[in-house]
Amino acid sequence: MNTKEVPSAPIGIYDSGVGGLTVLRAVRVLLPGEDLIYLADQAKVPYGSRPLVEVRQLVEGAARFLMEQGAKLIVIACNTASAAGLRHWRELFPDYPLVGMEPAVKPAAEQTLSGKVGVLATPSTFQGEMYASVVERFAQDVQLFEATCPGLVRQIERGYLTTPKTRRILEEAILPMMEQGVDTLVMGCTHFPFVIPLIKQISGQGMRVIDPAPAVARQVERVLEQHELLNLQQRPGTIRYFTSGDPQRLANLLPKLTGDEAAVKGLTWQGDQLQLRPDA
Ligand code: DGL
Numbered sequence: 001m002n003t004k005e006v007p008s009a010p011i012g013i014y015d016s017g018v019g020g021l022t023v024l025r026a027v028r029v030l031l032p033g034e035d036l037i038y039l040a041d042q043a044k045v046p047y048g049s050r051p052l053v054e055v056r057q058l059v060e061g062a063a064r065f066l067m068e069q070g071a072k073l074i075v076i077a078c079n080t081a082s083a084a085g086l087r088h089w090r091e092l093f094p095d096y097p098l099v100g101m102e103p104a105v106k107p108a109a110e111q112t113l114s115g116k117v118g119v120l121a122t123p124s125t126f127q128g129e130m131y132a133s134v135v136e137r138f139a140q141d142v143q144l145f146e147a148t149c150p151g152l153v154r155q156i157e158r159g160y161l162t163t164p165k166t167r168r169i170l171e172e173a174i175l176p177m178m179e180q181g182v183d184t185l186v187m188g189c190t191h192f193p194f195v196i197p198l199i200k201q202i203s204g205q206g207m208r209v210i211d212p213a214p215a216v217a218r219q220v221e222r223v224l225e226q227h228e229l230l231n232l233q234q235r236p237g238t239i240r241y242f243t244s245g246d247p248q249r250l251a252n253l254l255p256k257l258t259g260d261e262a263a264v265k266g267l268t269w270q271g272d273q274l275q276l277r278p279d280a
Pocket of ligand 1: 015078
């Protein structure tokens with residue numbers, strides 16, 4: 001492991017809303033000394049029903065904001081944003097440390113016993129070429145069942161993790177898959193790990209549920225190591241939160257979703273740029 005001390009630049013973690021907090025939790029567990037910035041583009045959530053070209057512009061604006069805040073590495077903690085903007089971003093900034101996401105079909109294909117895997121993700125994620133490539137590379141020997149879970153991202157954005165409506169959306173997705181013999185479910189949207197307890201209630205404990213967050217956190221560690229950017233300080237890292245939506249609403253939800261109380265700063269889109277609100 002690299003032991004070089006570097007000034008404490010933060011890791012930027014970005015999602016359309018609260019979904020990326022599932023990744024933030026995993027990064028914090030693995031790299032507790034790192035300072036983090038979390039950016040939720042809640043003025044535009046959900047991304048999953050927007051055209052990919054539109055999401056690509058949003059990804060670029062969000063990533064530029066995080067760069068301006070001094071982020072030493074950016075995590076696109078959103079499958080939809082990664083599907084839309086990862087390649088574009090790598091072309092723009094080939095040397096900038098970046099970690100994106102793709103639906104975790106590979107581990108699911110390795111773990112399924114029935115050969116039947118369910119993938120829960122947004123419509124845009126399923127439409128992107130990244131998903132097509134994942135299927136081609138890793139799902140040759142398994143049968144995939146896909147569900148977009150309409151309305152689920154909005155429910156989770158409101159903090160409705162166990163309400164009857166949330167349950168109904170999940171049942172509509174999962175019960176038909178179970179009838180087909182699906183034994184492994186991929187969380188192909190970073191919002192969805194928040195409802196894993198409910199998924200397990202519906203499916204029974206026998207269902208394997210794949211949350212990619214720990215693997216993403218390990219990838220963050222690897223990329224930081226490669227760039228000699230790991231922060232090995234002993235003090236606990238800090239977290240700063242930003243949203244383009246309602247800061248107070250996000251602040252109210254944080255204890256439920258992360259166990260943390262924290263202030264949230266408001267951002268506003270000016271054209272294709274994210275800027276701090278004057279009152280923030
Ligand atoms: N969290 C995002 C993802 O992983 C999607 C949520 C949205 O539709 O905005 O795909």
